[in-house]
Amino acid sequence: MPVSSPETEWIWFNGRMVPWESATVHVMTYALHMGAAVxxxxxxxxxxxxxxxxxLDAHLLRLADSARMYRMPMPYDPGQLAAACHQVxxxxxxxxxxxxxxxxxxxxxxxxNPLGKPVEVIVAALNWGTYLGTGAxxxxxxxGVSSWQRLAPNTMPTMAKAAGNYLSSQxxxxxxxxxxYAEAIALxxxxxxxxxxxxxxxxxxxxVLFTPPTAAAVLPGxxxxxxxxxxxxxxxxxxxxxxxxxxxxxxxxLFFTGTAAEVTPIRSVDGVPVGSGGRGPVTAELxxxxxxxxxxxxxxxxxWLDYVSEAPASGAAAPPDATDPELAAV
Ligand SMILES: Cc1ncc(COP(=O)(O)O)c(C=O)c1O
Numbered sequence: 001m002p003v004s005s006p007e008t009e010w011i012w013f014n015g016r017m018v019p020w021e022s023a024t025v026h027v028m029t030y031a032l033h034m035g036a037a038v039x040x041x042x043x044x045x046x047x048x049x050x051x052x053x054x055x056l057d058a059h060l061l062r063l064a065d066s067a068r069m070y071r072m073p074m075p076y077d078p079g080q081l082a083a084a085c086h087q088v089x090x091x092x093x094x095x096x097x098x099x100x101x102x103x104x105x106x107x108x109x110x111x112x113n114p115l116g117k118p119v120e121v122i123v124a125a126l127n128w129g130t131y132l133g134t135g136a137x138x139x140x141x142x143x144g145v146s147s148w149q150r151l152a153p154n155t156m157p158t159m160a161k162a163a164g165n166y167l168s169s170q171x172x173x174x175x176x177x178x179x180x181y182a183e184a185i186a187l188x189x190x191x192x193x194x195x196x197x198x199x200x201x202x203x204x205x206x207x208v209l210f211t212p213p214t215a216a217a218v219l220p221g222x223x224x225x226x227x228x229x230x231x232x233x234x235x236x237x238x239x240x241x242x243x244x245x246x247x248x249x250x251x252x253x254l255f256f257t258g259t260a261a262e263v264t265p266i267r268s269v270d271g272v273p274v275g276s277g278g279r280g281p282v283t284a285e286l287x288x289x290x291x292x293x294x295x296x297x298x299x300x301x302x303x304w305l306d307y308v309s310e311a312p313a314s315g316a317a318a319p320p321d322a323t324d325p326e327l328a329a330v
Contacts, residue, residue: 006126008092012084013122015076017091023122031104035164036114038066039102041198041259042085044125044308045294046095052294052305053089053099054259056082058222060101066160067103072119074103081123082306088125089308098128098260104163131198131260132182137287140267140279141182141256143196145245146172150217152189158217165219169197183256185248185269188217192242199256199264200224203247204282210247213240223257223290229302230289236282248272253280263287 011023031037040059044051060078067074076084085099101123108117132141148171151158156165168186176184176197185201188194193212195201200221203210209231214220231238248254252275254266263286265279274280279287292298293305 008125010091011122011124012088014120029106030108030117033110037104037163042099043259044089044097047294048296051089051095051308055222055304056306069157069160075119076121084123086308088123092125094125097125100124132264136264140265142268143183143185143266144176144179144181144270146184146186148172150186150188150194172197192216194218196256199258199261202255203251204253205251209236209238211240227257227286253283255283263290
């Protein structure tokens with residue numbers, strides 16, 4: 001959930017830094033009509049050594065994979081996009097932020113064939129706090145199982161972080177909020193556990209950590225991978241395996257993971273308290289290790305933190321050009 005205003009001053013737009021209000025597109029942009037966009041959500045944390053972007057390489061790899069699945073030729077390579085991510089943090093003078101790289105198809109005939117349309121790219125930095133509301137990280141959230149199932153295999157790729165997939169997420173969110181829940185959990189097309197609208201799902205039962213596999217219509221989450229790695233560090237057994245809906249009602253602990261949601265405990269599902277009805281000990285320990293990465297209590301032995309230096313990286317976009325006619329209006 002955005003805190004105060006999510007807006008920052010500059011957006012990187014096709015290789016240039018553009019004022020927030022001027023980073024606009026035409027109403028006939030193909031992506032608006034056809035959902036032809038792939039994107040990422042990346043957090044930059046305020047660490048004792050300065051702002052650091054978390055798992056930037058993994059996010060940019062997933063962006064490239066998403067584009068590849070849709071045969072969308074990326075006009076910028078991961079090195080250039082990494083420089084753009086650093087630049088929006090540096091030039092917006094933010095210490096923490098939610099970064100949004102997005103590649104979308106621009107102007108062109110509105111047929112269903114996307115090939116040959118221009119690919120445009122932005123990277124924005126947003127001011128974001130805790131995603132699922134104040135107190136969510138400590139107290140947990142109340143969720144409901146959605147009547148909407150996730151995409152069936154061979155319909156649309158769920159491994160892609162593509163704009164169109166979020167129509168499914170929106171239906172889930174609308175229903176969850178209508179029922180008074182903070183978030184939803186979806187089943188896949190075979191009725192097995194999948195994920196939240198923007199989060200992966202973890203269950204703890206008898207000290208073992210379970211999470212639905214990629215084949216259960218989930219986005220291969222980078223926070224999911226982080227938590228699996230940290231759990232194995234703790235000596236926990238982690239199983240990526242399918243699970244039925246009823247596993248939710250007998251789990252000792254449940255939690256969501258995601259860049260936005262971070263590690264959020266779930267305290268009830270469909271009105272049934274999870275375990276003792278609060279944050280469980282395994283969730284608390286994983287949160288401690290996860291958030292410890294950003295305040296220095298957990299050593300970053302994996303090189304997951306990408307520090308944003310004060311000096312521009314090579315490949316950074318040129319500063320805004322005041323003579324640019326598109327900028328002259330602002
Ligand atoms: C549908 C969906 N599942 C899971 C996740 C969690 O992925 P990550 O941890 O990479 O943010 C997200 C968020 O990106 C998502 O949108």
